[in-house]
Amino acid sequence: MRTLVLSLAPMLVLALAPTLVSERPMGTGAWQFRSPSGSYAAKVEYSAGNTEFVPFDRFELLDAAGKTVYGRSGSGHTVLDISDNGLVVGVDFDGPVSGGARLHFYDAEGKERGTAEVGFWDRHGFSASGNVYCVLDGKQGLRVFTSEGRELYNAGRGNRFAVSADGRQLALATDEAIRLLKDGAPVAEVPVAVPFVRGMVFSPDGERFGYCERRTLYLYRVRDAALEFQFQPEDPRLQFISLDVGNELTAAGLDLDGGKGTPNRHRIGQVVLLDPAGAPVWQQELTYSRWSSAMPGVRFGLGRTLTVKTADVVREYRYQEE
Numbered sequence: 001m002r003t004l005v006l007s008l009a010p011m012l013v014l015a016l017a018p019t020l021v022s023e024r025p026m027g028t029g030a031w032q033f034r035s036p037s038g039s040y041a042a043k044v045e046y047s048a049g050n051t052e053f054v055p056f057d058r059f060e061l062l063d064a065a066g067k068t069v070y071g072r073s074g075s076g077h078t079v080l081d082i083s084d085n086g087l088v089v090g091v092d093f094d095g096p097v098s099g100g101a102r103l104h105f106y107d108a109e110g111k112e113r114g115t116a117e118v119g120f121w122d123r124h125g126f127s128a129s130g131n132v133y134c135v136l137d138g139k140q141g142l143r144v145f146t147s148e149g150r151e152l153y154n155a156g157r158g159n160r161f162a163v164s165a166d167g168r169q170l171a172l173a174t175d176e177a178i179r180l181l182k183d184g185a186p187v188a189e190v191p192v193a194v195p196f197v198r199g200m201v202f203s204p205d206g207e208r209f210g211y212c213e214r215r216t217l218y219l220y221r222v223r224d225a226a227l228e229f230q231f232q233p234e235d236p237r238l239q240f241i242s243l244d245v246g247n248e249l250t251a252a253g254l255d256l257d258g259g260k261g262t263p264n265r266h267r268i269g270q271v272v273l274l275d276p277a278g279a280p281v282w283q284q285e286l287t288y289s290r291w292s293s294a295m296p297g298v299r300f301g302l303g304r305t306l307t308v309k310t311a312d313v314v315r316e317y318r319y320q321e322e
Contacts, residue, residue: 018273018282018306018319025313033080036128037301038314039064040082053078053095061088061110070110077104083130087147093121099138105149114149123160128204132167136160142172144184153184162200162209169206169222173197178211180222188225190218199253203243204300210250212238217252219243219278229278235270244300249281250274251298251306256285269296271308273319282319288312 024038033042040061047057055078060071069086077090086108093101101121105114120138127134132152133145142155144167155161158172158179170181175195180188193213200211208228210219215236219228233254240253256268267289273282286296290311297309306317 018284018317020315021305021318022316023313026309026311033059033082035082035084035086036299037084037307039084040069040086042080042082042088043068044080052097053093055092059090061086069108072106072110075104081124081126081133083126083147084128085130087126087130089124089126089133091121091124103133103135103145103149105133105145105147107147113147116143116145116149116151118143125163127163127167128165129167132163134161134163134170142170144170155179155181155184159195160197160200162202162211164202164206165204166206169202171200171202171209171211173200173211180209180225188222190220190225198239199241201241201243203247204245205247208243208247210241210243212241212252214238217241217250217274219250228276229274231274231278231280233272239269239295240298242298242300242306244304244306245302248276249300250278251300253296253298253308255295266295267311269310271296271298271306273306286310 040063043060043062044056045058046054049055055076058073061069063069075090076092078093079091081089088106090104091101099120101118103116104112107113118135118137119140122136122138124135131147135143137143141157142161144152155170155172158174160173162171168183172179177192178190179186197211197213202209207222208219209222215232217231217238221228235256237255237257238252239255242251252272254270256270257266267287269286271284272280275281288310295310299307301307304319308315
């Protein structure tokens, strides 16, 4: 295991050459709901609401080319979760009125396959394959559903979770540790130095697991919960982490916040790529006009691509080893 404490200076020698290949505005208004990779999006029309929540009058699921896959009217949903293979969970969430939600599970053709009730709707999302949908229920714990709304198991209470691409592995962060589970059964625990975990992720093949808190990023092997490396940037404001397809790179997103009252607070971020030993091989500083304390988001995709999300735009980079 290696611990790296590094200053990311401009003279850093690049071992990779990421190239910006696309850029689109952040989704707002009618275009705010997208799948993680952007393969699908939803166009939303709102009905009358109140100061707490505004339900949809209609939504249309669109493919990557902007073509309508299907549309539904009168659903009453207030939030949509969309998987990268076109599955949708429509959520009837009333905001702070009760905190509860009713989930509606739709297949790729828009047919409703099942429903479920959630006591207090918190963090949520599909696995990359779309075969499971997870909800951190503030009253009942982390609940895992099939894509048709059948509840598989409850993983217990926690603060944050990550799910593997195939949906079989889970990581659930508590104040004391991160619990690793497979098919609902506990397999290992990873200790945490502080309870404030900011980002958690499995590698696409499920063989590695990483997480970051404000000061340190950690990468583990899943099979034996062994720590491979930890990375501590000189400016300790880690926010996001992603692991690439071939287990060659780790991406970290940092919020370069100078503190209260400083210029451009929460408007400057940095993306860093780390090699298998945890050493930085590329970095880029980003600025954005809109204030955000949870940027930049980073996410590896297929074909050696890296998506970077700021408060203003979503950028896609393509990279290759030099």
